Amino acid sequence: MLSERRLEVLRAIVQDYVGTEEPVGSKALTERHRLGVSPATVRNDMAALEDEGFIAQPHTSAGRIPTDKGYRLFVDKLAGVKPLSSPERRAIQNFLDGAVDLDDVVGRTVRLLAQLTRQVAVVQYPSLTRSTVRHVELLPLATARVMLVLITDTGRVEQRMVDCPSPITEDSLADLRARLNSRVVGRRFADVPQLVQDLPESFEQEDRGTVSIVLSTLLETLVEETEERLMIGGTANLTRFVHDFPLTIRPVLEALEEHVVLLKLLGEAKDSGMTVRIGHENAHEGLNATSVVAVGYGSGDEAVAKLGVVGPTRMDYPGTMGAVRAVARYVGQILAES
Numbered sequence: 001m002l003s004e005r006r007l008e009v010l011r012a013i014v015q016d017y018v019g020t021e022e023p024v025g026s027k028a029l030t031e032r033h034r035l036g037v038s039p040a041t042v043r044n045d046m047a048a049l050e051d052e053g054f055i056a057q058p059h060t061s062a063g064r065i066p067t068d069k070g071y072r073l074f075v076d077k078l079a080g081v082k083p084l085s086s087p088e089r090r091a092i093q094n095f096l097d098g099a100v101d102l103d104d105v106v107g108r109t110v111r112l113l114a115q116l117t118r119q120v121a122v123v124q125y126p127s128l129t130r131s132t133v134r135h136v137e138l139l140p141l142a143t144a145r146v147m148l149v150l151i152t153d154t155g156r157v158e159q160r161m162v163d164c165p166s167p168i169t170e171d172s173l174a175d176l177r178a179r180l181n182s183r184v185v186g187r188r189f190a191d192v193p194q195l196v197q198d199l200p201e202s203f204e205q206e207d208r209g210t211v212s213i214v215l216s217t218l219l220e221t222l223v224e225e226t227e228e229r230l231m232i233g234g235t236a237n238l239t240r241f242v243h244d245f246p247l248t249i250r251p252v253l254e255a256l257e258e259h260v261v262l263l264k265l266l267g268e269a270k271d272s273g274m275t276v277r278i279g280h281e282n283a284h285e286g287l288n289a290t291s292v293v294a295v296g297y298g299s300g301d302e303a304v305a306k307l308g309v310v311g312p313t314r315m316d317y318p319g320t321m322g323a324v325r326a327v328a329r330y331v332g333q334i335l336a337e338s
Helices: 004-020 026-032 039-051 068-076 086-097 102-117 170-184 189-196 205-224 235-244 250-257 259-266 317-337
Strands: 120-124 133-142 145-152 157-163 230-233 275-278 290-297 305-312
Touching (some): 004 039, 004 068, 102 120, 102 305, 102 317, 120 259, 145 205, 235 305, 259 290
């Protein structure tokens, strides 16, 4: 375990390096920070931090920079995330409040996160597998054609055309709509098949074929839409950090094109807490020089998806974590109210 003083020295090195992009020397530390000890003591502390792998010397006769291990300790020992200012919070709310549907919410969230953090923003769409049914609508289009509209608790809307085996009256359609919603509204998608399996038997013989094909279309929709989707934005922000990537930025850009990689980076949505993965903690080799800050969001207590940012390990962690958490909170509120 590091002493509190050496931890303070490490914090100062991280803060200065993130702010200046320059390796940090003992003289600069004592001038910029009230460490309460002599430069000689600071040099000894820096030597100890280097021996333990928390900082490294990139060039001869240069200052020190944090290693992945150093950033990890810095993040683990954070007293708290940096709170957003009142104008920043109002800007987030005003920007997201104008969204008209789920695609718009996700698109606005990506742009907002990229602007706030000046990193690459990644937002996962709410997964149907973790959603509940808000409403099922059945709209007559012709005597034997119906539009099925499935609306989730996260505002996601799926539409399907259903060709019925025989004409269906408005009254029969209204009856099916009412009975179907009474069984599935507020229930998880995973529970829907069992909840509706005996529904056709409760109808008259002549309507059972239509009821069965409507239910079949509903269940197919649940299966088809289980694929995870996400949106990414702000990739151009990486060009501001070309010096943070040892050889080339290309492996990072190639990794960001792989949505499967990004979904793994964000992690399981059921884990709603803040996660920070630094440098080599990211399994994908192309992202070994990056850090990922992600958190779950949802319309209630349980997360339905994740959002976060990808940037260089030389990142303003308190500020980035604060922005990601604040945006997730506002998106959750919008989903709850939609």
